[in-house]
Amino acid sequence: MPWDKFANIEMAFTFGDVILLPGKTQVEPSEVDLSTRLGEIGLHVPILSSPMDTVTEAEMAIAVARMGALGVLHRNCTVEEQVNMAKAVKRAESFIIRDVVTVTPDDTVEAARAIMKEMNISGLPVVAEGRLVGIITRRDVYFAEDGNQVVKEVMTKDVITVSPDITPQEARKIMSRYKIEKLPVVDDSGRLVGLITAKDVFYRESHPFATRDEEGRLRVAAAISPFDLERAKTLEPYVDLLVTDVAHFHNENVMRAAKRITEEVNVPLVAGNIGTYEAAEEIITRLDVVGLRVGIASGSICTTGEVTGVAAPTLFAVAKASEAVAKYGSDVAVIADGGVRGPAEAAKAFAAGADAVMLGFALAGTKESPGSPLIVGGKMYKVYRGMGSPSARSKRFALDRYSKPSKDIAEGIEGLVPYRGDVATVIDKFVAGLKAAFGYVGAANIGEMKERARIALLSSVGAREIAPHDVKPMEKFSA
Ligand code: XMP
Numbered sequence: 001m002p003w004d005k006f007a008n009i010e011m012a013f014t015f016g017d018v019i020l021l022p023g024k025t026q027v028e029p030s031e032v033d034l035s036t037r038l039g040e041i042g043l044h045v046p047i048l049s050s051p052m053d054t055v056t057e058a059e060m061a062i063a064v065a066r067m068g069a070l071g072v073l074h075r076n077c078t079v080e081e082q083v084n085m086a087k088a089v090k091r092a093e094s095f096i097i098r099d100v101v102t103v104t105p106d107d108t109v110e111a112a113r114a115i116m117k118e119m120n121i122s123g124l125p126v127v128a129e130g131r132l133v134g135i136i137t138r139r140d141v142y143f144a145e146d147g148n149q150v151v152k153e154v155m156t157k158d159v160i161t162v163s164p165d166i167t168p169q170e171a172r173k174i175m176s177r178y179k180i181e182k183l184p185v186v187d188d189s190g191r192l193v194g195l196i197t198a199k200d201v202f203y204r205e206s207h208p209f210a211t212r213d214e215e216g217r218l219r220v221a222a223a224i225s226p227f228d229l230e231r232a233k234t235l236e237p238y239v240d241l242l243v244t245d246v247a248h249f250h251n252e253n254v255m256r257a258a259k260r261i262t263e264e265v266n267v268p269l270v271a272g273n274i275g276t277y278e279a280a281e282e283i284i285t286r287l288d289v290v291g292l293r294v295g296i297a298s299g300s301i302c303t304t305g306e307v308t309g310v311a312a313p314t315l316f317a318v319a320k321a322s323e324a325v326a327k328y329g330s331d332v333a334v335i336a337d338g339g340v341r342g343p344a345e346a347a348k349a350f351a352a353g354a355d356a357v358m359l360g361f362a363l364a365g366t367k368e369s370p371g372s373p374l375i376v377g378g379k380m381y382k383v384y385r386g387m388g389s390p391s392a393r394s395k396r397f398a399l400d401r402y403s404k405p406s407k408d409i410a411e412g413i414e415g416l417v418p419y420r421g422d423v424a425t426v427i428d429k430f431v432a433g434l435k436a437a438f439g440y441v442g443a444a445n446i447g448e449m450k451e452r453a454r455i456a457l458l459s460s461v462g463a464r465e466i467a468p469h470d471v472k473p474m475e476k477f478s479a
Contacts, residue, residue, distance in 0.1 A: 020454070034446065079234050125184045164185050272292055337358035366420050
C-alpha cells in the first residue's frame, strides 16, 4: 500500500547527519592500527584511490602504494594504456629486477655509456652467453680513455654476486660491507637471473609499510567494466585486484557478466557500486568477490541523486551492506565510496562497518593526480571530474565500446579543486586525523571501531556548532 512506504520510511543517514560519541579510552592515537584486508591483500592504510581519470594513473598508484594504501587505475583509456600504467607501477620498485639491461664484453664503452644515459641507470652487468663476466659502472665509463675501448677493458671482473634466495636484509648487509650499489643475482651455473640495486633496497627501508606483492613490487588495482572480459583478461598478468566500475551493480546483466569474470580471470574482484542490504546479500551468496564498493550518489562530483531522485548515501549504504556481510559471516571487505572528504567521514564509515574508504575528491588536488595545476585568481587548482560528467563520457564512449550509454544523461560534473601538494602529506594528515578519531572512540583497530563506536544524530543547527563559528578565520584577513 502506498502509505506503508511512508509509515515504515527508512532514514538514509549521510555523513553530515551524525557524529561519533567519545568513549572511555585506553588507546593513544599513536597506538592505533589501521591495517585492513581485501582478500589476500593487506593494507597498512585503509584507503583506495578512485578509478577516475583526474585521480588515479600510475603516478598516484605508485605514491599511494608506497604509503601503504592501494591505487585503482581508471579505465577511461585504451586497454594498452591501462596495462602500461600497471606495468609502470610494477617496475617502480622491485627488490630483484628481473628484466635486467646488460651489455657484452665486446660492446664499446660508448655504447654502454649511451645505454646508461638513455635508461638512466648507473651500472650494467656484462654478460657473455648468459653468464655474468663483469659489471661496468658510470665511473668505469667516465674514466675510460676513449669511447672506442671495449667493455671488457674497463669493467670490474671480480663481481660480488648473490643467489636468488637472498633476503632484503642480507642484500643490504653485503652492499654496505663492500660499499657497492649493484648486486647481480646469479643461479648455480653462473647465469644472470636478476639485479638488486641500492636504490630499491633503500626504498624498501624508507617505506616499510608499502603495499607490496610477493616479489616486493608495489601492488596495483585496475577498474573494468563488468562487460569487458577481454580487458580483464589482458590486465590479469599485471594487476593484483580488479574493481568493477559501474554505477548500479545490482542488475541481473551486470551480475551475470561479473560472474563470468570471476570464473575466467584469476585476479580477485571487488564488485560495485551497490547501496542496499539486498545487493550485498545477493553478491555475497552468488559471486566470489573480495570486496564491495558501496555508496551511490554521495560523491562530490555526483549528480545522480539530484538528476534521478535515487541515491544510497555512502554512510547508510555501508551500514546496510555491513549488515549483510555480518549476517552471512562473510569476510568480504566493505569499501565506503563517495563523500569521504577527510578523516571525519572515514571514521564514521568505519563505525558503520566499512573496512576501507575510497577517495576521489580528497586526492584529486594532489601533485600525483593526472594533469597540471592551474592558477585562477592567484590560487592553484586542479581539474576534477566525475566519470559520468559530459567531458569524461565523451572520451570513454570513444574508447570503450562496452560503455555505450544505456542511459542518455550525464551523472557528474567537472570542476576545480584546490591544489594540495604531494599526496604523501595529504595521506599522512588523513591517517593522523583518523587515528585521533579512533582514540576518542577508544578503538585500537578497525574491528574495535565497528564494535565500540556509538553514533548520534546531529541537527543542521548542531552541524554549524561543531564547525568553527562566529570567529572569522585568520587566513581570510591575509591577501
Ligand atoms: P568523492 O566524494 O571522493 O567520490 O569525490 C568519488 C566517487 O564518486 C563516484 N563517481 C561518480 N558518481 N557520477 C556519480 O554519480 C559521476 O560522474 C561519478 N564519478 C565518480 C565513484 O564511486 C568515485 O569513487
